[in-house]
Amino acid sequence: MPSDAPAGLQIEGLQVELGGRPVLADVHLQQAAGSYACLLGESGSGKSTLLAVIAGLLRPQRGTVSVHGQQVNGDSIFIAPERRQIGMVFQDAALWPHLTVLENVLYPLRARRQSVDKTRAMTLLERMAIPVAAARRRPHELSGGQQQRIAIARAIIAKPRIVLLDEPLSALDHGVRENLREFLHELFAEEGITALHVTHDPSEAFYLGHRVGVLHAGHLEQWDSPESLYQQPTSLVVARLGGSVRALHVPVLQHAGTQALIQWEDRRWPVPASAGLNGATRATLLLRPNDLEIDAAPSDAPEATVRHSHWHEGRYLLTLQAADGQEFLAQSRRGDLGPRRWHLRPDHGWCIPVQSSANDR
Amino acid sequence: MSRLFNHLLVYVILGVLVLAPLGAIIYEALQPSGGQTHGIALLQLGVDQQFLKSLSGTLGMAALAVLFSLPMGLGLALLLYFVPPRLSPLWEALILIPFLIPPYLTAEAWSLLTGPVGMIEQLTAWQALGTTLEEFLFSLAGMGMVMALHLTPLVYILLRAALENGNPRLLQAARVHGSSALGAFRLGILPLLLPALAAAGLLVFLDTSAEFGVPALLAGYAGVQVLSTSIEAATNVWPVDLPKASAIGLILCALGVLVWFLYRPLVRNNEGRIQRRAPARRVWWSILPISIFALIGVILPLAAVLAVSLEKALSVGLQAGNFTWHHYHHVLSHSSSGLSALETSLRLSALVAVFGMASALLAANLVRKGGRIAAFVDLLATLPMAIPGVVLAVGMILFWNAPWNQLPVFGHPIILAVAYATGTFPFAIRYARTGLAQIPPRLEQAGRVHGGSPLHSVLRIQIPLLWPMLVGGATVVFALSMRELVASLMLQPAGVQVISTYIYGNFRQGTIGNGMALSVIGIFSSALILGLARGALLRR
Structure with a gap:
């Protein structure tokens, strides 16, 4: 469905080598703005590397990355991570232990010198089902699920152009994971933020993704709707990752x-x-x-x-x-x-x- | 741009602190010896009988220190790991204290304890014991033993870490599958201990061969010569022979670098993985050997220092009428050179602690990036471990007092700060690197991704997270700077003294009471300042 509006995320011919070993090979991908997409893959398939490249934490050897029409990686272009206007949720939440919950959430606004809107932060925390009293606490005083919700609030508070989620649910217990999965689904649908979520759990990918991709040994094997990926996989690898x-x-x-x-x-x-x-x-x-x-x-x-x-x-x-x-x-x-x-x-x-x-x- | 600035700053700091004195020494060692018009001082050492005697003295003292300290450290580590007494943290703290006492002070204290009028003979009925101990103390073996007492805590720390790094399940697996307790130890513990023992031995060898204070106090009476005192003599005793001092320094340095290169790979895998294990069985009898070590290494020397600082006349001994506060009054009086030495030491050490840690953090960030440049910076930053203080001091004299060097550093107390900063840099960078290694990269990546510039990430994320480690490193740098002796002796400008040179000078001149009083004041004041500073800095 080609349209004039720029894609939320566009990747072309991306190639990454680490220590002489190819980690990503000729990856092409296009994600509609405001959509939620998931990348499935086993450990070492290159999922997290792809996110690191999009975030600007790693420079690719070749290829381009554009976020909402702006090229952030290219032959002679490299925009520093802090200037890409993205949010990121890490597997272990990566909350700063020396800052309170509220300070963690407000960090992106302070770092980008935007007005520090504490009311929005508190509203977001409330929406994340974090008790008001917990805002003054340190992250380690909260449960794993709560920490991950705070990380999500931190990722979206500055209204980023895209949110990258690197296995955000994999370190959580089954019950918390299901609960947070539903929460993510509703939140991103309402906020309309483009999100790329990396996981190794097919049920998570099929639950959340409008589009699901399968990465295998650095190659993007298929990038499709969940139904097609499940019913019409292009390879045995894709079929196996689907269930x-x-x-x-x-x-x-x-x-x-x-x-x-x-x-x-x-x-x-x-x-x-x-x-x-x-x-x-x-x-x-x-x-x-x-x-x-x-x-x-x-x-x-x-x-x-x-x-x-x-x-x-x-x-x-x-x-x-x-x-x-x-x-x-x-x-x-x-x-x-x-x-x-x-x-x-x-x-x-x-x-x-x-x-x-x-x-x- | 800021990255380039960071790189340049690190190169300048390490260039001035490490490369400049080393380069100056190498250049000077290639000049003819004093009194010669041609030749190379380094080669002329080959026929210098005095040098060969000093070399064998150094090797002998270092080997004896290894021989004494390894069994003591191993015994203590095994006892506290397998059969700790009750209140083991307190006992452990007691074991570590000898490392905090400057070795020259231990040597002075033991020289006061032994001998026919020493405190041991004053307090015990064994009349021959003091004399026997004195004969032992003023010998090569005695010098080795004083160094061993000082360095046994280091051996203990390394071996204890190796034991803690071990997997207790390996022992259990060996026992379950039929090994005896000894067999299980050989299978599960010994392979871990051997590299740590080798590393500890090399470290003791390195530190002892570089030591100046202990041989300076004991070697003369023992009829022994060592390299460090020969270097000091060649720079301070007429006729001054800087090429010879540099040449000996280069040999001592080469010995250090050789040992250090052997040592580094042995500790590379020591990541400090502390595993959970079942609490060890507590026994009472392990107190006995631990107390004997504490008595010899801590209690007796400190008691001697304290007693002498309170005695009117040393020869009268521990008599009721022989106690006085006079030495303390003298040292603390307004015009006292002791008080000004203490002030100078405190000021310089605080300066070095702050700037040393800041520079170490810059260098550690560069090293963390990896690559060849990082490896070179790491090598330079840790190289002072292998450079004895006396060699460093010669290098600094040569570099800062060179005719072409117009910077007003030589002859100014700041040169002491430069020397302390060089000597303590490996410790500072070790703390900074350990601290950085403990910060998961994701915390900093999260900072960058969410809009923080590199500087913002350092100020808002890295430094607050590193804070306890930075304060810990600064504490160590401060303590090491406070006790540094040889570089202070050789570099202190006319009219300036620091605490270590004051104590050493008073001991050499026989005004022991004042020196001991300042030792006590120095230990308590630096402990108080460090305690207050740590309390204030870590409360955040």
């Missing part, structure tokens, strides 16, 4: 547009397929647990052996082995081991070009 999945090698009988006809367990199955399949005779079939029907499978459906089962989110998650030895996952109300019939649900599954590590977990 439980198994990859199977299957022969392709026909391929046209976004549909393929595959053969598996002596049956023909029509499945959605990537355009990149491009008439190949073999493909990698990605199956998530809800792609298969097992409790109500027809009596003539193929049979597989349940090798393992465990209770997972209100049902049993079964690991099944097909007659050809390939493994896949399914959900069921029953968790007994042994033979079970299964059926591939219509319009479920996703075929992509053959991936070398298809059967690796």
Whole structure:
């Protein structure tokens, strides 16, 4: 949806090497102004490096970064972090222990020589559910969740052009994390601030992001809507980061547009397929647990052996082995081991070009 | 621009403090010795019998100090780690005190305790003990022992840190899998202790070989010569031979640098990771060896200093009618040179503490950035550890008294501040670096990202967070400057004395009571000033 308004964040051809080792390789990304985007990736994938580059804490070897139309990194351009008008939330809150909560929140206004609006700070803290009395306390006197809320207040008080969030919830307990996730969702929707949130938790990324990207070994593998990322991943890596999945090698009988006809367990199955399949005779079939029907499978459906089962989110998650030895996952109300019939649900599954590590977990 | 200014400032500071005196010494050592018209003083040392005797004296004293201090430090560390007595923090504080007493004062105190009219013979029935101890004190081994008493706390600190760094689970794992207590110690503790023992030994060797005060007081009677006193003699005793002093200084310095290069890698991995462990079993008997060390290293020397400062006549001894406040009255009287020495020391030490720590912070910030320049700055900043005070003093004489150098530093008390700042710089930068390492980078990054300029981040975030470490470093710099002897002796302008040279001079002249009274006043006044300053600065 091209428009005249500049993108909230635009990155082109970004390349970063640290100690001679490539950390980010040719990253391109465009994020709409006022949107909330998430970057998913495992440890060492380059997520935090990307944020450090956007923040100006690290200089890239190549590429440009623009925030709301202003180039902040380029061939001969480097704008210092303090002049980029951004806010940042760190994994461990990074609140200054020698300052009170209120002084922490007011810091960006003081540092930028803007008028020190204590009323706005107190209103923000109130909105963050921080008790008024806590404003005079030191950060270490508050809980981890409260500290992270204060860090969020500090990040947005000076009305930044973009807020960068570096795994802000990963150090928190499960309950606090869920609570804060909902809070972040509402807050940024209301404030309309552009936000880029880095995480390794797919549920967090899918909950918060209008757009979600997957970084792997310094490459941005996919930058898409949460649904597309989950249902139509471009690679096995993206599929795995999106949630439980198994990859199977299957022969392709026909391929046209976004549909393929595959053969598996002596049956023909029509499945959605990537355009990149491009008439190949073999493909990698990605199956998530809800792609298969097992409790109500027809009596003539193929049979597989349940090798393992465990209770997972209100049902049993079964690991099944097909007659050809390939493994896949399914959900069921029953968790007994042994033979079970299964059926591939219509319009479920996703075929992509053959991936070398298809059967690796 | 500010980054360039920071770099330049650090280079100028380190250039003036470290490189200039070193360069001057190297240049002078390559000139002919005094009385010669050609040749190189450094090479002429090879045939100088007096030099060779001094070299063997220095090596012997340093080796003996290592030999005495390692078992003492190891024993204390093991006792306080594995079987601490009750109130172990108090005992530990007592063990650390000898390091705070200047070694020349310990030597003076022990010379008052031993001998036929010494306090030990006055107070005990063992008539031969004082004489035997005196014979021991005024020997190479006695000099080594005085240095060992002074440096055992350092050995203790290093070994204790190594023990604390160890993983208690390694010991548990060894015991669970069948090792005896001794076997578990060999498997889980000894590998950690060996590098620390080696490091401690090298540090003791380094400090002892550079020591001037103890040999200056004891070596003459012991018939021993050491390098540091030879250097001082070559600069102070007619005919003055600066090339020879520089050449010996260069050898002593090379010895120091060699030991220091061996030492540095051994402590590089000591990150001070303190692990939680189950509280150790407390036993009463560990008090015995700890008290013996405290008695020899702290209680007896301090008691001797205090007693002599209150005695009318030294030869009369500890008699009821022989006590007086006269020495204190004399030292504190308005026109007393002792009082003015104390004032000068306090003023100079405070100046060095403030400017030393500020410069160290600048240098530490530069070192933290990493890279080759940072490594060079780090090397320069810590190099004075390996340069003995006496060598530094010769270098400063050569540099600041050079005919081409018109700056009015030589002959002004400020030269003492420059010498103290150089000698204490490694300590100052160690505190600044440790403090910086404790600040997670994110706290400063958060400051920059949220609009703070580099200067704003330093003033509002770095310095407040570093404050306790900066105050701690300044305290150490102050204390070390207060007790510095050899550079003060060699560099003090005519008519100016500092506390250490006053005490040393009085002892040499036999007016011991005044010197001891000023020692007591000096210890209490600097403790009081430091206590008040720390209290005020750390209350924020």
